Amino acid sequence: MSSCIFCKIIAKEIPGKIVYEDDTFIAFDDINPQAPVHVIIVPKEHIPTFNDLKESHKEMVGHLSLVVNKLAEIKKIQDPGFRVVINCNPAGGQMVYHLHVHLMGGRQMAWPPG
Amino acid sequence: MSSCIFCKIIAKEIPGKIVYEDDTFIAFDDINPQAPVHVIIVPKEHIPTFNDLKESHKEMVGHLSLVVNKLAEIKKIQDPGFRVVINCNPAGGQMVYHLHVHLMGGRQMAWPPG
Numbered sequence: 001m002s003s004c005i006f007c008k009i010i011a012k013e014i015p016g017k018i019v020y021e022d023d024t025f026i027a028f029d030d031i032n033p034q035a036p037v038h039v040i041i042v043p044k045e046h047i048p049t050f051n052d053l054k055e056s057h058k059e060m061v062g063h064l065s066l067v068v069n070k071l072a073e074i075k076k077i078q079d080p081g082f083r084v085v086i087n088c089n090p091a092g093g094q095m096v097y098h099l100h101v102h103l104m105g106g107r108q109m110a111w112p113p114g
Numbered sequence: 115m116s117s118c119i120f121c122k123i124i125a126k127e128i129p130g131k132i133v134y135e136d137d138t139f140i141a142f143d144d145i146n147p148q149a150p151v152h153v154i155i156v157p158k159e160h161i162p163t164f165n166d167l168k169e170s171h172k173e174m175v176g177h178l179s180l181v182v183n184k185l186a187e188i189k190k191i192q193d194p195g196f197r198v199v200i201n202c203n204p205a206g207g208q209m210v211y212h213l214h215v216h217l218m219g220g221r222q223m224a225w226p227p228g
Contacts, residue, residue, distance in 0.1 A: 034226035058176025065167045065175040081203025085227045089195025112148035113199045114227040
C-alpha cells in the first residue's frame with residue numbers, strides 16, 4: 001500500500017472532488033483553494049518531483065498541456081485567463097511528493113507568483 | 115518583421131541575457147526578476163498563449179520539461195527547489211503574448227502563488 005495521499009486519491013481509497021480523469025491523469029479540486037478555481041492535476045504514475053521527469057515522460061508531459069486546456073475549458077477560465085504552477089522541492093513550496101500541477105483562475109492573479 | 119519582443123530576442127534583433135538555446139527553445143534571464151533565479155523559457159515558434167497549444171505541440175511540450183530541468187541544473191536550483199509558472203491571458207497575468215514559462219528559485223517561494 002502506498003502512503004502517498006495522491007496515490008490514495010487515484011486509487012479511490014480516499015475521496016477527492018474529481019473533475020477529470022483519463023488513463024494517464026486525474027484532476028481534483030484543491031482542498032485548500034487559493035482562487036475560485038484551483039484544480040490539482042496529477043499523473044497516475046507516482047513521480048515524486050519535476051526533477052524526476054525523464055525522456056520517457058515526454059509523451060505524458062505533452063498530453064498534460066492538453067489536459068490543462070481541457071480543464072480550463074471545463075472550469076470556464078480559458079478566456080479570462082489562468083495560471084499554471086508547479087512546485088519542485090522545498091524552496092519551490094512542494095508539499096506532496098507526487099508530481100502535480102496547480103491550475104488556478106477565477107480571479108486576477110498577482111505578481112510575483114509567491 | 116514581427117513586433118513581438120520575444121520573437122525579436124529569438125532573432126537576436128534585441129539583446130537578451132541568453133542562458134540556454136536549442137532548436138526549439140531559447141531561455142534568458144527575466145529583465146525584472148522576482149527571485150535570485152528567474153529565467154524565461156520561450157518556444158521559438160510564435161504561439162500566443164497556453165490556450166493555443168494543440169496536439170501538434172505535444173512533442174515540443176514534452177521536450178520543454180527536459181529544458182526546464184536542464185536550466186534548473188545550470189542555475190543550481192534543482193535540489194533546493196524551484197517554481198514553474200505559466201500565465202495565460204489577462205487574469206493569469208500574461209504580459210507578453212508569446213507563450214513563455216517562468217522558472218524561479220534561489221529563495222523560498224511563498225503561497226499562494228500570486
